Amino acid sequence: KARGCRAVGIAGGKDKCDYVVNELGFDACIDYKADGMQEKFKAATPDRVDVYFENVGGAVWEAVFPLLNPYARVPVCGLIAHYNEKAGSNTGRDRLPGTMRDILTKSLTIRGFIQIEFADQRRDFYREAAQWIAEGRLKYKEDVVEGLENAPNAFIDLLRGRNFGKLVVKVA
Template sequence: MSSSEKQQIVLASRPEGRPAPSNFRLERAAVPVPAEGQVLLKILYLSLDPYMRGRMSAAKSYSAPVEIGQVMEGGTVAEVLESRHPGFKAGDVVLSHSGWQSHALAHGDQLRKLDPAAAPLTTALGVLGMPGFTAYAGLLTIGQPKPGETVVVAAASGPVGSAVGQIARIKGARAVGIAGGPEKCAFVRETFGFDVVVDHRAPDLAAQLAAACPDGIDVYFENVGGKVWEAVFPLLNPFARIPVCGLVAQYNSSGDFEGPDRLPIVMRQVLSKSLTIRGFIQREFVAEQRPAFEREMAAWIASGAVKFKEDIVDGLDQAPEAFIGLLEGRNFGKLIVKI
């Protein structure tokens, strides 16, 4: 690839069910030239996140889908190569939303400068970025854990789930994690410090979760759905709070769901137990809570109260397969592509 060319991965077709490599296409294009107020970025790191599956679909959602032939979207850490904006200069490192490509243009007002000396740059896409903020805002605003309460979170080895459990413990609650496989369960318990971890692959998941939560569940941070929700639901205490930020177990599903209609049962329990179930998108809380999050999370990391794990893949061409693996739980930690 010459210095005047860039690489980009576009959406080649919309997936039916599980995405396939054929749904993506690697292209080359000319490196763009910045206009007044813009900067030219060289992408260093790309974040891969479950929400991207929804952008591949044309179904109505809270954000517009990626169009066929359009660059896949995603958060990035980038270096400024050329600037026509007074607030940035060549060599600055910034947080952007430039998507799956090696170079991009961005307006200066869409960027946030990063200090490479303050924290590893990749953390701006993970524990100090959108996933960490999702955990912080959703748990503290909607979940509101109190000392002595039980907080349960699935995908506990991932960037959101691991932060949820550690923040819960900081607030004096008991953290119960659900993860996939012995290695991840051990890491969540021993490194992230959860009180109990249950393997969602266990055939007796429901019984193990009930044993791990003898006093029921006061907060369930929902980011998976599926059989995990079915195991959690009977254990919810009166006045339990359920922040809902994702349903990754259902992202590859299409058409009607199998099995009986459970909605009447759910709604009866919502009423009889006075449950609070609230879906949220982290951007709802950015204006009011982002400064406090950045201050508190940085302090928790510095003190060792919050730890994190990253799963870094080399090469933009590896992004499609890595993303497919993310939806199947093959990653271990925050999934990032080093461009």
């Protein structure tokens, strides 16, 4: 959004989606907990999707993938919907052949990454992000939990979508 793109957020619940649109300034927000996610994605992305930041997987990925434009880019940073799956568990029909076909025919770029790969760009990011925060172009919300002893439950709540904002455990 800060670079001029149409931004569609994804959040769990009406309150979070209202925050994403009204406070953070996204153009739309899809409630992944509500019915009709695929139709809502279609309505929110009339020109379809050029970049999708994948951090969830599961039903969200299933809803977004058909909407990817040719040459779309998908940075993959996480797959939280799959973190509790057991290795080798069967999650239904094999979607890999169709997915690979679409990756090929749409010339999609899907790239996994870990934040540390971009450590050399950290200073530039901090400088730019600090400026955007000062200008009100980049906003954030923290969900602060007090005490290291509360970290395990806070993490479980995070995985269940109960946090509202970036989860921070305050230890000192």
